[in-house]
Amino acid sequence: MKCLLYPEFDRVEMAEAPLPRAAAGEVLLKVAACGICGSELEGFRKRSPRRVPPLIMGHEFCGVVEALGEGVTNVTVGQKVVSNSLVPCGACVRCRRGDTHLCAQRQIFGMHRAGAFAEFVNAPARSLIPWPDGLPAEAACLAEPLGNGVHIVNLTHHLAPRTVLVIGGGPIGLMTQQAYQAMLGATVFVSDLVPERLHAATALGAKRVINPASEDVVKIARDLTDGEGVDLVVDAVGGRITKQQSLAAARPGGAAVWIGLHENDVTIDTYEITLPERTVFGTYAATQAELQTAVDLMVSGAVDARTWTTVLPLDRGVEAFQRALAAKGSDIKMVLAP
Secondary structure (H helix, E strand, C coil), rough: CCCEEEEEECCCEEECCCCCCCCCCEEEEEEEEECCHHHHHHHCCCCCCCCCCCCCCCCCEEEEEEEEEEECCCCCCCCCCEEEECCCCCCHHHHCCHHHHCCCCCCEEEEEEEECEEEEEEEEEEHHEEEECCCCCCHHHCCHHHHHHHHHHHHHHCCCCCCCEEECCHHHHHHHHHHHHHHHHEEEEECCCCCHHHHHHCCCCEEEEEEECCCCCCHHHHHHCCCCCCCEEEEEECCHHHHHHHHCEEEEEEEEEECCCCCCCCCCCCHHHHCCCCCCECCCCCHHHHHHHHHHHHHCCCCCCCCCCEEEEHHHHHHHHHHHCCCCCCCEEEEEEH
């Protein structure tokens, strides 16, 4: 089968790989579409030890069941399905308490097991949900990143935020923006350096967009909220400056959510957490139920996952990956369609 291979650090190439065979509890999927995730791009840039080549990456995908492994009864050959990005063990203490996305033995596609930048991929049946008719492949494959946004909303819904600032108008930022709008009816502001991303955020319903190249993000967030700051800030960049901004732009008693992974080490003024009683949340991935919510939101039309994405065939995988790395202009989200 054809695949986009990560054969060694600093290089991707089109290659041939053996056709996978479904093990017990797994299915063989014919991949319909797979998104290129920012975490894969960051891992590639930084030679991350979490993604060691040679490897087929790709964890945002949907496909059609081609063959069943032993013991699989919840899906059928020919069925269209969407996959979660991770595979929980289902037995550890975290899984038993319902935190399957935090499973101590979790496997992630394109990290611990082969991913879906390929014509076919093996997937455990327990990681799959139905892919509804009428939802295009290029949208269905993005249920996983939208699931991250749904998870953030669920993580913070008890705070009932009315005003939300999303720092970073990339795919996760735009999905999180739409999740807060659709699920909580929140007023959302979006900050990004790329004009095309700001245009997309506006088209998707952002009340105000901010370009840090010419505007003070924190000042504007406060100006828009009578000097207080917003109820909640989502940092979808994860840089040193953006983490600091996420605290400064949140009102006293408000919260910051960190999902971006751009930089790890950062100096924080802890008094900016303690004295104004701000809360900081870390967030990671999504549960199966949240993946289903993501699919439902797209089917209902409450979330748009298509107008700001670029779809290229798998044969142009190297080009797609390099364009995603450059992140210029309208290349906000790249999707490979075998």
